[in-house]
Amino acid sequence: MFRIIDLLRTKTWACLFVIYLRYLIGGAFVYAGWGKALGGRFMPAGTLQLPPEQGISIDLFFEALYRTGLWWSFLGLGQVVSGALLMTQRFATLGAVAFLPVSLNIFLITISMDFHGTPIITGLILAGNLGLLVWDYRKLSPLLYPNRDGKLLIRAQSDQLDRPTYWQFLGVVLLITSLSFGNRSHIGVWALLCLLEGLIGWAMYLILNRRQKLST
Template sequence: MSISGRLNHAYDEAKGNKWLRYFAVFCRVVLALGFIPSGIVKVMGERFASGLSVNHPLGHYLEALHRTEYYYTFIGISQLLIAVLLLIPRTALLGALMYFPIILNICILAYAVRFEGTRITTLMLLANIFLLCWDYNRIKHILPFKQTKEDDYLAREKPVSHKFPSLFFGGVFVMIAAVIIINHFMYDIRPGNSRIECTNGCAGNSDPKACLEFCGCIHDQGKQLHECLNEYDKAKE
């Protein structure tokens, strides 16, 4: 059996399961809800994450983005449009395709500035990837796999299965737990979303004094993240 044939076989088994269909709808709704509030804020011209200090690494970015005028509004309109596309079954794939580059960019940005929202953006990215896999039968023709007659046979619609896919949902649970745990131990220090949040984390830091200096470097002096990290490393030494 070809690679495409094996993928089609696994896909058809999943596509015919009612629980996975419910999960796909759940992912569409959750991702749409993730874009609607932020889209409305941008369309109204308000600064996104207004509670985030301008001195925060992500705050620098959001403040600059807010000052781009109609580009900022364009992003908001795009997010609202994508949310609507996701909620409509016929246009859900288009919404998922448009969602992917945006959430990938947001996810990488969150990790780059050590934002506290890295966990949620990672889960949103994984949910988006699931939706793209869910519509594999519609995008497989642009993938670098040779299509055969066997693939067409396997792609035929099968009866709906009511069996609960415990292995799949067990994997989802493990993946969520892994994202949370890995993010918890990924960085020795984070700037937090505010000075208080940053300093509150210093109690459990290996060098509380160096941690407090790092928080002041970020939230009081407004220096770049890499500068403050360099000073933090030197203070620890």
């Protein structure tokens, strides 16, 4: 499997997929977490409900979390930091590691609380997170080695398509957009803006890449 990953890292389409997967997961959780970090509720009271036989309503569950105060803000800040690291591309490996307990925790909550179809979405997010960790296995593999003396050299094919600064800049733009709407309001506007920015960024990359090929 690792040979396949090494091969995929040489493919432009695979690198673009990973870059935009980081934007997607990171942006979604920056948007969702910033409101919590600022002390806001997850959803207005009464928006989420479960059948009486469930034993506890989602409203009650999130209200209890909200009333913890500092811990609630800490949860949101954890989402924002891990999501932002993913979006920078430069620190994406660290972001994927930091995001694993967050994504796993959210997935287990949606299963435990029987969020109907939501576990499918959170399961896909968790799978994407695990995929990003596998993608960067060469950078993470030394963590599994026993302590030893000596120098360690990590060789990994770059996934930035020879334009790391460009993808970092686009990540910052998407991060600022997500933070601007990170109070769980105007979700449609936020999603549309991020989609447009992502498409424009992709188109600009193709234009720059074509110009570079023509000039060589």
